[in-house]
Amino acid sequence: METAGFSFELALSGAARAGVLNTPHAAVETPCFMPVGSQATVKTLTPDELKDLGYNLILANNYHLYLRPGTQVVGSYGGIHKFMGWNGALLTDSGGYQVFSLSPLRKMSDDGVTFRSHIDGSEHFFSPELAIKYQEVFGADIIMALDECPPVEASREVIEAAVERTQAWALRCKSARTRTDQSLFPIVQGGLHADLRRRSAEGLIEADFPGYAIGGLAIGESKEQTAEITAATTEILPIDKPRYLMGVGSPEDIVRGVAAGIDMFDSALPTRVARNGALFTRYGRIDIANARYEGDKGPIDNECGCYACQNFSAGYVHHLFRAKELLAYRLATLHNLYFMRRLMTDIRQSILDERYDDFARSFLSDYKPTDE
């Protein structure tokens, strides 16, 4: 089934790729970082602010919105776009990972997964067909196939079985589609086993999708392992289709992911750590709640053009965090998402200028990562 309004144009492609992802709601420059709005809101911000920051593709989540407010409520609005007042592009994750990471109890079978809500303990069931049905109600531009995402430390047998099931489920998801204006991406699994990643990718490529995601990474393994498995997977993926590395969103991991040929990233990390006072600069994160920022008259980051840095001092933001004032979380989120947006713009430009290796080397030499 073709997807209306969807295409991917690669402007320049070496190992690192610059492109444009055309979706029904927006033409998205890649590599892109997608802010996470699991519950149909990117925490603390309005859709206008996201647009002002330069974002035109954000994430929402099938698991969260299915549980609350439910498909009926969101469906009555005609989908998430209208419900939350967002007219940019939208991607929904299928919920496979959330069932695995948030539900207090789950039972997998070839049919699907029975799980309990993390909100009220009620029992629910997702099959590949239902994951598509709900995502069609939600109406995102890009939807994800239901996958099985075992822990990274699971045995090879468990991970191999998850690869097989994820493959079968991706095919069922594809068959279950009824809308022609949503692109369905399947998810490559395989844990840290390069051969299983290859088998998973090859099976999904064989079935021909408009884009491919890499799942089951950035969930506890080392950064070297993430990078290695990512590169081993992108090596196999078709050049002309977008590649989405799920759940990866620290600046240093994105820079490495782009080098490995990734086009799309998402992570709640930049917004989550912002609310803990961890603010990005090109030298690494600063902890704005630290006593050293008391009374600091300068901005959070001298080099930053965000609303927080243009209008407030680091000392004031420090005070807001110490006093647990809600404005703190807004300003910090604005700052970190501005940083991420500028990072992606810089990354893209350096790819277009054919100097990405230099950019990445220089960025990684300045940026001191935080273990997390």
Add this chain to the structure above:
Amino acid sequence: METAGFSFELALSGAARAGVLNTPHAAVETPCFMPVGSQATVKTLTPDELKDLGYNLILANNYHLYLRPGTQVVGSYGGIHKFMGWNGALLTDSGGYQVFSLSPLRKMSDDGVTFRSHIDGSEHFFSPELAIKYQEVFGADIIMALDECPPVEASREVIEAAVERTQAWALRCKSARTRTDQSLFPIVQGGLHADLRRRSAEGLIEADFPGYAIGGLAIGESKEQTAEITAATTEILPIDKPRYLMGVGSPEDIVRGVAAGIDMFDSALPTRVARNGALFTRYGRIDIANARYEGDKGPIDNECGCYACQNFSAGYVHHLFRAKELLAYRLATLHNLYFMRRLMTDIRQSILDERYDDFARSFLSDYKPTDE
């Protein structure tokens, strides 16, 4: 001592008064409602948003800012205006009421009050002279004399002693001033005793201040008692000086306060109840978290022009509250402060049109108050 840049012009004065309060940072139309930003932030909002809502006079608090971040930090910025990025007018309460309501332990003497911080239990001392010293560092356009604010149910003897002490302290505050660009308002006390209120008001009027506040109300007595004591006090206060009813901020109490000749109001109520999902309409508060708003496609209030009502549905705001999303508190605060601002504009226009009695009667007949 004269106050530079300060004057009060009455445009029209019957029982209800319309005027302009000129301060160094803004010309404020009265009657006015002042949003509360105790910790140098009106919770959830930026100064730009407050300006966009039409506010040019807000409140901060001597007690809160003295404890955190402290006079030294705020002083190093040159005052609260620069610290928080607010270029409108500012009023600081002296902290007399907060010492009384927030401190876990306090000891009053004629010298001043020794109290413990509600943050870390550390011991501190406020005298009238220190309350002025700190407020001069903070640099608000209008500052308040230190008062003693006993519980409304205290004995007549206790309240009478508080009137005497508040009078003596007001004179000491006046003498302690060194800045000429701040207006000092004393606070009328006297509990629910009309004769003590009269004695307190007459003593303060005798000492000649640029404006007068009425304190120790809206702290547990009935609304009828608040209205009665307010009217008994404004009767005595000079016509040509602004009158400020402290801590009063429900729509119905403001409408009654204006009828009693009050020019200025402040209360955390509109912003506090907003964060609990209680949203103002001209028929009373609605509880947006109530199940009846699930999936509601209309705005919170059909008649409202606020950012929340113009851009989002009641059903979406309901969802944000149910999901405890931080955007909920922003949108609710924007709505309630927009309502308050429009209420004050309508009040003022109806006074200028000499139809305030009709306006008040009509408003109070439509508006169903919430007991609180």
